[in-house]
Amino acid sequence: MITLIIASGLLALAAGKPCGSDHKALLQSLNQQLLRSVDTPDTLPNPSVHIALRLSTHHNLAKESQHLNHLKTEFHDDIEKSLRNGELVVGRLALYILALKSSCHDLQSVHLNHNEMKEPLLTHLKKEMEEEKQNIAFSHRPKTNYYQYSLGILALCVSGVRVSTHVSHKLIHAVEHRQIKHGESLCVDTHAMAGMALQCLKNEETAVKDTAELDRALASIKQRLLDSKRADGHMGNEFSTGLAVQALLAMGSQMEECASALEALRADVKKGTYHNPMAVSQVLPALHQQSYLHLKSKECRNEDDSLTIDADSASEVLPSHGQVSLQVEVIKSDGASSVFSINVPKGSSLFEALNLLQDKLTGFTFSTESSLWGPFLSVVNEEQARQTDRRYWQVSSGGTSLTQGINDYKIDSAQSITIKNTEY
Ligand code: B12
Structure with missing residues (x-):
């Protein structure tokens, strides 16, 4: 029996599976870092941080519910302010919807006031996606960017709203024609987000213009993410690897394919690379082997409530000389x-x-x-x-x-x- 336990432990190690107390401590420190960030006064609540907290194993349910309320007031107001200024809010609205979904909040009960109209969030997102689709048709790119366009598709899909075949086709086409860039280079982050959005459509069996084309786009994204792997395990850079791992897991990759990337993320966490809460929020779900697609079936029942903020754990910044x-x-x-x-x-x-x-x-x-x-x-x-x-x-x-x-x-x-x- 003992031999069996040792053997399975060794096997898990060989497959690069994150296990053991070291990994748990790492997750806990990131979770606490995010929890501290939601307490920072004068900063707008961040929906991406909320999603990461909700996709974690351990929770502080009181703080998470307080944060949700802040999102529904301050972040919500900020979106309405942008709308009054005539801005598109695709990406932020999509993240807001995913954050509400992560807390199993009734999406139909939340409305945006815009042009003297009251619209459910999903209805407004659908309209903005149509506008973005028109923009791609005329100028070959969305007004925002393909990262936000992908987030929009993902939020609609995860919330069970049908995505029009024209909207999805524009993303599939952009992937096939290599139009997804960050500045000059191929954008790993956007490919990852596009991968999750398109995989959601596939999982939900949403009608698309051409199923074979969807499969080809998904295969291209997977291949490009794997090709972006550097010798040190990162995919793209330190800040895209978390999303890349999320996408690969969502697209059905085996843990072994992500092992070196996960190892690189763990090394980054130990080095203190991720101090920006936004960066932590994109890495933490990957370390929990979760992706935004898990929000689709989130139930919010019998959740652990053991996460606390360690009073002494805030890192002290020593003044440097010279x-x-x-x-x-x-x-x-x-x-x-x-x-x-x-x-x-x-x-x-x-x-x-x-x-x-x-x-x-x-x-x-x-x-x-x-x-x-x-x-x-x-x-x-x-x-x-x-x-x-x-x-x-x-x-x-x-x-x-x-x-x-x-x-x-x-x-x-x-x-x-x-x-x-x-x-x-
Ligand atoms: C698209 C994009 C851009 C576009 C944004 C404009 C546009 N409309 O497309 C462009 C090409 C301009 C851009 C520029 C930069 N970007 Co950029 N960008 C992204 C990307 C792919 C998506 C952002 C997005 O739309 N988010 C969704 C919406 C809902 O969130 P948002 O906060 O409202 O979005 C706005 C900001 O994110 C802002 N923005 C974009 N990049 C950056 C970077 C920083 C540091 C800040 C403060 C803001 C910012 O533009 C968004 C649209 O208005 C992210 C990928 C990611 N993982 O998040 C990288 C990302 C955020 N960018 C990054 C970087 C490094 C930069 C640059 C600093 C690169 C450089 N050396 O100049 C510059 C910013 C310089 C500056 N002027 O301050 C890093 C940030 C990592 C970090 N730890 O800070 C990311 C994570 C990519 C990566 N993996 O390296 N970016």
Whole structure:
């Protein structure tokens, strides 16, 4: 008997199965990190964080229910505000719907007030998806992006709403014609989201224009995700691997196919790579071997309620000593370049460094827009890089594009940052 137990333990290890107390402790620390993030005052509740908490094994039901209420008030109001400004809210609305679904909330009872009309959330999402579909028909891309378009399909599908064959076909077509990019390169995150959306349609046997074409798109996505695997196990980068694993699991991959990616995620967690709650929220379901498709059958019954916030576990940030020199080059849309120099405290975020540079009145100015990932650099030296013009301020250091935003990227050594108005 004992030999049998040892043998099955060894087998599990060989297959790369995450098991044991180390893995449990890792999950618990991420869960607690997310739970702490929902308590941060002055930040908008984040539906992606809610989904991750709800897809976890251990819960703090009181905090989760409080967070759901915040989403239904503050996040809901923020969506209505965007609608009043004439913005499309596809991605945020889809995440909001998935968050409500994750808490088994009755979706028909929640309405959006828009143009003096009261519409159920799903009805409004359906309308925006139609608008996006028209935009793809005329300009070959959605007004938002294919990541949000995929989220829209996923939210409708998971909520049991029929997705029109025209809407799904536009995504299938984009996958087949390699139109899914992040800046210049193939976007692993968007392929992952598209994979989950299309897999949901397949599982639900939703009518599509051409079943063989759907199968081909799913096979291409799976292959591209597997091809994106780096030598260190990541798929794409540290911030796309969680979604890639979720998608592969949803598409029926065996655990062995994801083992090295899961190992890379665990190593990242130990290194402290994921401090942005949005990043944690995309990684945690994968570590629980769950995907957004699990929301379809979520029942919210007999849930564990043992998760607590460990009072001492908040990591202490030690002040660092010394200054480092920073060079900031701004390249505007017409190619004109200007260079600024400043010394900043070692370990400052790029956001803090840019603020110091702005305060020095050297002629450098900037402003940001808030997003679920934090501040998004939108205006530099009075020039706006607009989503409507398909432009953004791309940030790189020493010629390498940053994999984090200005608030998360830390200046640990002297370097040269380039902020370039780029078309995408
Ligand atoms: C599409 C996309 C873009 C588009 C956004 C515009 C558009 N309409 O398509 C473009 C190409 C402009 C872009 C730019 C960047 N991106 Co981007 N992007 C995404 C992607 C694929 C989807 C975002 C989305 O629509 N979410 C859905 C909606 C509901 O959420 P949202 O918060 O409202 O969405 C807005 C923000 O996410 C914002 N945004 C997009 N990227 C980033 C990055 C940061 C750091 C911030 C603060 C905001 C932000 O644009 C979205 C649309 O308005 C995500 C993938 C992912 N896993 O989330 C990566 C992702 C968020 N991006 C990332 C990065 C690194 C960047 C850049 C910093 C790259 C660079 N070196 O310049 C820049 C941002 C620089 C800046 N100006 O501040 C990383 C962030 C990782 C991290 N730890 O912070 C991600 C996770 C991709 C990855 N795996 O590396 N991005």
